[in-house]
Amino acid sequence: MSTPTPASLDATANAEIPAHVPPDLVHAVGITESAEFLAAPHRFMAELHDKYPPIFFSPSVTNKSAWQLTKYDDAFFVLRHPEFFTSAGSGPFPRDPDDYFNIIPLEIEPPHHRKYRAIVDPLVSPKAIMAMEGAIRGLANELIDQFIDKGECEFARDFGRPLPVGVFLDIMGLPRDMMDEFVRWAMGLLHAQDRQIAQQVMGEVTAYLQTVIAEKKANPDGGAVSAIVHGRPGGGELMSAKEIFGFVFFLFIAGLDTVFATLNNIFVWLAKNPDRRREIMAEPDNMANAVEELLRVFTVTFSGRTLTQDYELRGVEMKKGDRVTSILPACNYDPDIFPNPREIDFHRPRKPTLAFAGGVHSCMGAHLARLEIRICIEEFLRRIPEFELKAGTKIEYWPGGVVGPKTVPLSWKA
């Protein structure tokens, strides 16, 4: 999950910079909200390698000041060493200190982490996800049916949003008729840009999830909410009400916005690059590689950690308690790992990317996300091979911790 770093340049003026941070490593680069970021966020990410040192300190008063990592190797190192860089307390959502809950399993570290993750792993294992292919393809086509004859759609609203929400509801064991409500909640919680709306939506979501938790307690089924409610970490006791809520809530925030943003990014690019669409369609056997490459260049999230002890990384002295953000979208443009990083090459030699982070907290939905993205591209291009951005469209991006456009208006010959 992401750690938003909305540090407006003005807001950094009064930010506290710890004494051990060398002044030449302090850079208020405006990740996720500067004009340069909002104009072209992934170009901005690629250019971080040219403009700033590989590790720099970004001050902020609106959010937590943090070290920023842009090197692939550094990010993998941090993500693979939770003993030095812990995810405890790193969740991207403000919580009431009087009614605090852990976001599970993200904020639980080894060895306990595995006991929690094991409860939902069977639902998102490669095998379980493969079994969902038909249902996802069916939903994709239902959505396309609704707009194909109109010759236009607002992709984000009509496809990018409802597809992952529908799949998410299936996995959670929630009814599809909750789709509109979930779409509204996701928008309100993640993109309202208004604290009051976010808080009100948070209240609605909490009330709904508590009702669902009670219902699944009484009537177990094969969905994720039921698995969590009846799960026994490590074969021991049932989880507390707070743990259950933190777990269900985490799946809610993790499952709704990331595939949405990724699809929207990809379809802006597809709309602008007809020759590359044809290349994808001409090479159906290379689809897995194409999806990996698109995930590399359109990575949407960040990973936040906190140091458990003093640690020196790439010659930079960090202190216990410092925060560290791996800028995953930038790490995937590391020229030392991906030569000509801005070139989108579907035949690039295979290397793991950081699109789903790494280490024990790597995205549990990675296989699902890959399948959803592959199916969406395949089905959309099969049914609507020629399309473009609506004339006069200027793509605007959301500020905040999930990188993607606000709307994606597409048109084609009906």
Added chain:
Amino acid sequence: MTTVTYVEHDGTRHAVDVPDDDSVMQGAVNNGIEGIAAECGGGLACATCHCYVDEAWIGRVGTAEGAEDDMLEAVAAERRPNSRLSCQIPVSAALDGLIIYLPEAQY
């Protein structure tokens, strides 16, 4: 320390010393060998540390069982009788000289 040789899909060989009780997956990841992705970090949850155990060694290493056997049904590269998830192979002195072949793709 036990020496394990990893052979990448393109034939490149890496002989590395792996501490006993580390897994074959950890030996690859900690030595920068890229053919193993190991997204879930050894949790038997992702099937991205797929490897082929050298035929001469498979008897000593053993074949996949249970949950690992299920996971192997979903690996990206071809599954073979000597397919294993490398996170499930603990290294020990008995495996000194082990040869592991890496598949073309992990997802």
